Amino acid sequence: MTINIILLGPPGAGKGTQAGRLISERGLVQLSTGDMLREAKSSGSELGKRVAEVMARGELVTDEIVVGLIREKLAQGGKGFIFDGFPRTLAQADALEKLMSEAGQRIDAVIELRVDDAALVSRIVRRAEESAAAGLPVRQDDTPEVFADRLREYYKKTAPLLGYYYAKGGLRQVDGMAPVDEVAAQIAAILDGIPAQG
Numbered sequence: 001m002t003i004n005i006i007l008l009g010p011p012g013a014g015k016g017t018q019a020g021r022l023i024s025e026r027g028l029v030q031l032s033t034g035d036m037l038r039e040a041k042s043s044g045s046e047l048g049k050r051v052a053e054v055m056a057r058g059e060l061v062t063d064e065i066v067v068g069l070i071r072e073k074l075a076q077g078g079k080g081f082i083f084d085g086f087p088r089t090l091a092q093a094d095a096l097e098k099l100m101s102e103a104g105q106r107i108d109a110v111i112e113l114r115v116d117d118a119a120l121v122s123r124i125v126r127r128a129e130e131s132a133a134a135g136l137p138v139r140q141d142d143t144p145e146v147f148a149d150r151l152r153e154y155y156k157k158t159a160p161l162l163g164y165y166y167a168k169g170g171l172r173q174v175d176g177m178a179p180v181d182e183v184a185a186q187i188a189a190i191l192d193g194i195p196a197q198g
Contacts, residue, residue, distance in 0.1 A: 003028065003080035003191055004105055006087070008161065009113030010154040011147070012124045013176040014183060018113070019082050021184050026191070029078050033085040036069045037061060047072065067095050074103045083107075090160050108194045110165040111187060113176030120177075121147055 003026070007015045022028045040048040041055060047068050054061050066086060073081065087093040100106055124147050128138045165171040174186040 002078075002105065003108050003194060004083070004100065005080070005191070006083040006107055006110040006165075007113070008110060008158060009176055010115060010117075010120065010158075011150050012120050012127075013113040013115045014180065015084060015113060017180055018183060018187055019084055022082055022187070022191075027079040028082050029073070029080070030082045030084055031070060031073055031086070033066055036066070036073070040069055063089075063092055063095055066092075067099055070096070071099055071103070074099070074105065080108075087161060088157055090164055093161055093164050107170060109172050109190055110170045111190060112162060112171060112173045113183065114173050115176040117151055120151070 005022075005028075007019060009015050019030045023030055037051055037055070040051045042048070047065065050065060051061060051069075054065070070083075070086070083096070087096050096107070121144055125144055128143070131138045162171060172190045174183055174190070176183060178186070
């Protein structure tokens, strides 16, 4: 059974943690845009060369290139994919929908990790303080001001996506502020209720 999902949620909501569990527990493959671009850049493939050239010029990689990378990954098959960091815009959502259809697949669920923004900022600040106390490097974006900016940017770009997937009936929400195991259980209940494809 193949399951393809999109994880949505602001920075610090726990998407990476939950994706890690889905990889180990269900054998899904995480398609992170950043990871795919780095991998393509060092692959030496035609697409990889294009990625390297664009990045060398300091430009943003086009949607067309990202969709091409996803197409390559889908062709490799597997138990399913977790889309993380893509789509970020309505144009990307449309492109992904078209690509999945061409590949004879579909997005089974779009899972939004809902969070309380103020509590999330507190969580990030606490993480920074714990790292500093343990003598570990503190991420530059773990200051309240920078993090608040990242949150605003996320909502500005992602709010239309939530409406897009809600209208299609594919949006599911879980409590991202719950303990990690509880969030995982909520996601598992969603995935276990999905009718099989392929």
